[in-house]
Amino acid sequence: MxxxxxxxxxxxxxxxxxxxxxxxxxxxxxxxxxxxxxxxxxxxxxxxxxxxxxxxxxxxxxxxxxxxxxxxxxxxxxxxxxxxxxxxxxxxxxxxxxxxxxxxxxDGSHLRHQRYIREGFPKDLLEYADSINPASEMAIESPEGxxxxxxxxxxxxxxxxxxxxxxxxxxxxxxxxxxxxxxxxxxxxxxxxxxxxxxxxxxxxxxxxxxxxxxxxxxxxxxxxxxxxxxxxxxxxYHQRLRDLTAHHHRRLDEVIQILSQTPGMNAYDITGLMRWKIRARNWDDFPPVQKFFAVGECLAHLDHLVKQGKVICDKGNHIWTYELSGQAPH
Structure with a gap:
């Protein structure tokens, strides 16, 4: 129209x-x-x-x-x-x-998938989510033009x-x-x-x-x-929305800190499952696989920000990475 x-x-x-x-x-x-x-x-x-x-x-x-x-x-x-x-x-x-x-x-998608697996995303589910996500099939046909x-x-x-x-x-x-x-x-x-x-x-x-x-x-x-x-x-x-979006992400950051204060040492996939999402699903297990992929990516963006601020520590010592609060984060 x-x-x-x-x-x-x-x-x-x-x-x-x-x-x-x-x-x-x-x-x-x-x-x-x-x-x-x-x-x-x-x-x-x-x-x-x-x-x-x-x-x-x-x-x-x-x-x-x-x-x-x-x-x-x-x-x-x-x-x-x-x-x-x-x-x-x-x-x-x-x-x-x-x-x-x-x-x-x-190899950009492969590198991204490697990180998601380290963050606790089940490999089989990740591959399935990728196979049913139509975005790449409906993208540009070549980098030429x-x-x-x-x-x-x-x-x-x-x-x-x-x-x-x-x-x-x-x-x-x-x-x-x-x-x-x-x-x-x-x-x-x-x-x-x-x-x-x-x-x-x-x-x-x-x-x-x-x-x-x-x-x-x-x-x-x-x-x-x-x-x-x-x-x-x-x-x-426009200007009210800028304020609303800023406040939304600060609430999200507080939510992640609260989750880690209660259960330290979690991976990003499990942290995502404890966050609140506006989606028609009874629980994290019922999330559609593609929406799980997007949700984990959103969680990772907030975790990365908290790590950059020094409020959260990422332990990369094992195959699956885990997160816990640092001494700088409010409990």
Missing amino acids: VKQITEDIYSIGVPLSGNPLKELNSYWIRGTQRDLLIDTGFRCRECEDALREGLKELGSGSSRLDIITTHLHSDHTGLCQRIAGKDSKIYISKTDFTIMKDHLFG NFCYIGDQDKIEIGDHILTAVSTPGHTPGHMMFWMEQPGIMFTGDHILFDISPNITAWNGVEDSLGNYLDSLRAAGTYPVTLALPGHRKEGD
Whole structure:
């Protein structure tokens, strides 16, 4: 469904069937010589049909389209090569492109799985979760194409508008928001969502994903945003949401400390099972395997942050890593 936001900005709803996110908000900006599309959806027939139909309704198409991807996840990048024309530019941060290439066509996924097994995730369950997670099958087809790196504060001119890239690492290490100073619009990608919390997970080679995310929330608060356009679901109060998300993660950190104060020496998989989650499952054993994978990643991001702060100690002396409070953590 196409929805007009301003004279030159429209959203195209791209369905994500079977996914808890339900739909991607793809944004189209009218230019003079070329138009701009922000995020594309999964590489699958349903998403492609919806996106092409929306572009057709707007009088646009591949031949005059450039594409921005806010971050590497396949619900945002999957269709970018199919939708792009031969002269299209596909903008992405160098950090996220490198990780995406490594995970899809290198050994990034293997290295991540090695850590999850050390964190107590059962190997058979991890392999099963990976086999039924459609994200990699609906990702980009190859690392080749008209990809263009974009960095913090780089600018893209589109018609009468200027988009400024805003580096917001956290949800992914190279996540970008895009700021349109006139009329005060921020395209937030998945950095800020309003009725669900963005997943913050542990990444290979990143010491403190959650710390990066909290820093990015603080930096995002310096922009005088009048309208925030998220990657999923509905819009909301931008500055209030920044405060809410910050408070949410501090509550999560306190929750992990409380769990470890009661039962020291636990692995991350078991800690995750004692955390509170908004999901339709009776208990941790009933969690769908893919949701267990995401939940453990979220737990790891909080544990990594507490380790970085010196409040938690990770014992890597055995095959399965365990955690306990340090003397600096409140009991």
